[in-house]
Amino acid sequence: MASDSSVEDAYFDYCPWDFTRRASAAQRAAQTARQKRLADAGASVGPRCYVSSAAGVFTDVLRLGADSYIAGHAYVTGEVRTGSDCTVNPYATVRGRVTLGNGVRIGAHASLLGFNHGFAPDRPVHRQPLTSEGIVLGDDVWIGSNVVVLDGVTIGDHCVVGAGAVVTKDLAPWTIAAGNPARPLRDRRGRGGARAGTRAGTPEGDPSGAVAAFADRAREQAADVLARCWSEDTGRYSDRPGVPATVRAHCDAVEIAALLLDAPPGRMSAAEHAGRLRALQDPASGLVPELSPGGGPGELPPPAHDGWIEDGGAEYHVLSVGYALELLGSRFAHPVRVVQQLTSRQLLSRLAALPWRERAWSAGAWVDCWATGAYRNRELGAEAGEPGALEALFGWLGTRVDPWTGMWGAAASPAAGRLQLVNGYYRLTRGSFAQFGVQVPYPERVVDTVLAHAADPRWFAEGRQNACNVLDVAHPLWLAGRRTGHRADEVREWAARQLAGALGRWRDGAGFGFGPAGEGGSGPGRDPGLQGTEMWLAIVWLLADLVGVADELGYRPRGVHRPEPAGPPGSAVPVFSRPW
Structure with a gap:
């Protein structure tokens, strides 16, 4: 030398x-x-x-x-x-x-x-x-x-x-x-002019035109999609005609209107929508129970020994109602007290007792609820939980993640596959890491695990997808992709195939169906409804962003399925672009 x-x-x-x-x-x-x-x-x-x-x-x-x-x-x-x-x-x-x-x-x-x-x-x-x-x-x-x-x-x-x-x-x-x-x-390869946000060379060709056409079609029909699920008799929203009114249906209507109309659902003003949702919150627990047959708030089960109330619907309403109120420029009337009163020791005990191996989705959903409740409490200026509880949550998660999969828990058996594992990962990270803007650990291993699951034809062959399963792959790939380009071409190829299929599922005047009922009959099935429409609109954005054409949609999820961290605690500013 x-x-x-x-x-x-x-x-x-x-x-x-x-x-x-x-x-x-x-x-x-x-x-x-x-x-x-x-x-x-x-x-x-x-x-x-x-x-x-x-x-x-x-x-x-x-x-x-x-x-x-x-x-x-x-x-x-x-x-x-x-x-x-x-x-x-x-x-x-x-x-x-x-x-x-x-x-x-x-x-x-x-x-x-x-x-x-x-x-x-x-x-x-x-x-x-x-x-x-x-x-x-x-x-x-x-x-x-x-x-x-x-x-x-x-x-x-x-x-x-x-x-x-x-x-x-x-x-x-x-x-x-x-x-x-x-x-x-x-x-750079000489393929002519590039449109903003597009990716060349996807297996489905350039999907930007199809994405833009879908978004225009959905916006034109959004009012009809919402109107078919409103009952003049009850003054409430149902997921789809002929089924009972629910809290989530109202929240889904708010989210759909935010994405496609940049306005509240047309039956009431923003303040009236917010007032109706706020009135459903139970002051003692801070949870929102499901509607009673008469249309008012239903009853909650008695609390467990540590004060937590086991009610899956009410736990999800911490997410759906909290974000709907945020979109309406409002917030909960009371802190989520079941989160606020749980001590760090009780929190760690609950985390350890969750069914991480048998039902990882349920375990992840509980973390999602608790962490979202903590965020909503901070928004009200209240303690998220006992001082140190939020740090205890992230400390526990950081020391329990599997470095070989990037996930929490494990697949229950080879025959069961990774469905619970990956779906639980989505719920857990949505409410904790993603919502609070914290990096997910081992992003390359997350991509490996999720892509292996995404190749399972039981869930992802054409005609077998439902909104939950596709969302729970698309979001982890998007979230991990913020930190790594690991296997990026495979991610884009999978997203492009799913995007092409998703755009074809829109039903004129009715929106999206959730998709085939999973094992055990879970989910609302194939009929178009508010839940399927709200979820698939978010999924389409995530898939389009993975492919590189999200700008063509003209919308970005801003509620439960927003891609970026939630806003600064203490803020309750409407995110719509114009006042009502």
């Missing part, structure tokens, strides 16, 4: 790619010492790497793959992980939670900002909490000079981002993008 001892140290700050070829023995020794100091502080630096002594590297986590470098005057903080052959050029900034694939180039003066400040009006910005969804770049990505990539963005494999662009949304693989905000210009 040739060396040129005449090259000054500062030369490598600006031309680090020459270090391996031109550094002197003394310069190599100094670099070895520099990397040792980083390793002593917990960093991992691969072979043939270079980290300039003029760079500001103050990371909590640093994983630098082989043949990578950080040039002079770069500023690197937070949790930064790179594959091999990655470059952070002079004066670039990489901060927060940032993951790079292999062969990534970060141009001079570019900024990858994998964190964000809150900016609620109740306090100065510098006193706001920080949030971090993270930035993920795939393999073979070129980020031009002066580009800014904002938190929460994923840039797919083989992308090129032109100098000065500001990237605020995900970019599909092979996209060439530029501008502020960055917009796709074309496919």
Whole structure:
């Protein structure tokens, strides 16, 4: 290996790619010492790497793959992980939670900002909490000079981002993008103009036109879908004509109207809808029981020894009613007291006693209810639970997750497959990790487990899908995909197939059916109704986003199935774009 001892140290700050070829023995020794100091502080630096002594590297986590470098005057903080052959050029900034694939180039003066400040009006910005969804770049990505990539963005494999662009949304693989905000210009493989948010090369072709046409059709028919489930006699919503009115049906109507009409269901004002839902809450427990035959709140069963009330419907209403009220600009009238009064010791005892092996879905659903109740209590300015209970929940989950599957519990038997395991994972992570904006652990293993389940024809062959099973795959793949590009092509292929099938299930004037009844007859079945419509609208968005065409829908789930974390505790601001 040739060396040129005449090259000054500062030369490598600006031309680090020459270090391996031109550094002197003394310069190599100094670099070895520099990397040792980083390793002593917990960093991992691969072979043939270079980290300039003029760079500001103050990371909590640093994983630098082989043949990578950080040039002079770069500023690197937070949790930064790179594959091999990655470059952070002079004066670039990489901060927060940032993951790079292999062969990534970060141009001079570019900024990858994998964190964000809150900016609620109740306090100065510098006193706001920080949030971090993270930035993920795939393999073979070129980020031009002066580009800014904002938190929460994923840039797919083989992308090129032109100098000065500001990237605020995900970019599909092979996209060439530029501008502020960055917009796709074309496919790098020469496939012609790219529409914003599209992904080339999906097995079903370009689905953007079909997605846009579906969204227009659904919006045109939304009022009819809601009207067919309203009873003038009872003044209540039913899931579908001919069945009793339910609390969930009312909440589903609110969510459908939010997505497709950007307004409350037309039978009442927003305040009247909210007042009717708030009046159903039991002040003593904070739960919302199912409607009685007369239309008022029904009775709840007596509490268990620790005060918890075992009622699956009322537990789900913590989710459905809480989010419907949020969409209406309101909130619960009372704290969810069964959550508030559970001590940390009682919480841990309940978690340990949940049926993780036999009925992982039930276990995950309980976590979803408790965590959502904790969130709603914080929204009211009340204690989420006993002080330390929320931390106890995440501590327990963090120490019980299976590193081989990324999940909690296990499949009950090979014959039973992974249905309960994966569906329970969705419910658990929806209410805890996703709702509170906490990273899910072992995302690559989650993708492996979920894709293995998604290949099971008992649940996913054409004609056998129901909303619960498809949602419980799509959301974990979407959530894990925020942190990893692991098996991304397989994820997109599965999502594209499911998306094509889902779009064809819409029934004019009636919406979506939930789908075939599962084993034991669970779920409302194939007939179109509010539950199926609300769930499939969210599923279509998740699938479209996995494929890269979600922008064509013109809506984004904002209730129970919202993709991002819930809003800041203490807020109760309507999320509709215009006042009523």
